[in-house]
Amino acid sequence: MSDETPVVFVVDDDVSVRESLELLIRSAGWQPNTFESAQEFLSCPRALVPNCLVLDVNLPDLSGLDLQRFVSVERTDMPIIFVTGYGDVPMTVKAMKAGAVEFLMKPFSDEVLLTAIGQALDRSRNLLAQDSEIHALRDRYASLSRREHEVMTLVVSGLLNKQVGFELGISEITVKAHRGQVMRKMKARSLPDLVNMAAKLSIAH
Structure with missing residues (x-):
């Protein structure tokens, strides 16, 4: 067998x-x-x-x-x-x-x-x-920095880069950089894909 x-x-x-x-x-x-x-x-x-x-x-x-x-x-x-x-x-x-x-x-x-x-x-x-997919997502999420966690949470809640920057007290360019890192580390193909991942991980703002 x-x-x-x-x-x-x-x-x-x-x-x-x-x-x-x-x-x-x-x-x-x-x-x-x-x-x-x-x-x-x-x-x-x-x-x-x-x-x-x-x-x-x-x-x-x-x-x-x-x-x-x-x-x-x-x-x-x-x-x-x-x-x-x-x-x-x-x-x-x-x-x-x-x-x-x-x-x-x-x-x-x-x-x-x-x-x-x-x-x-x-x-x-x-x-x-x-179950295997959720474990993989959790591992990817755990690889994010604290700031990347914050950016991801705000982005998937529907805020624009400018609004995320205002919430966190950072520039829009910095938000874009963090957002790019989040997309890469989470292996998200698009924003809807990232939103879907966040839902599976029960991430909410």
Whole structure:
């Protein structure tokens, strides 16, 4: 398996279910990682590749819904597919409202599960890409000087160079120089591009 092979975690206390899902997941070209309890799963480090969790609702220690609450906070790039033999409408609604991508009743067909896993892995891939982009933006923003931070904040708020200069007590030429440095260091192609970056970094005047 390559380092980029998506990982599908399975938490189910039924060994026969775990074994059948492991074979199915491996046959689809993904890396299965199975656990019989929520606690066992929580001891596993988070994956740095696209991943998802196939989770039984009824577990012996921590319930699937309880584990979902933890995952939604600590592992935000891990979509969850619930599987259960004893589901009901309120339980399904609760799980979906909390962000589950699918809620499947046992028995379900291999094709239905593989489709759900494929969609979950696509979502995880997008979330990881967004996370990587934000980290890169934060690193670029951290490379700015204090004055460049001030200029960027005022520029993305819509002020003209002359107005930025007035706010900071510096000349318009100096503002232009700082603004050029900001654009270069942030790798912004245009002012709208810089504004978009500032929004992602939650920078506001």
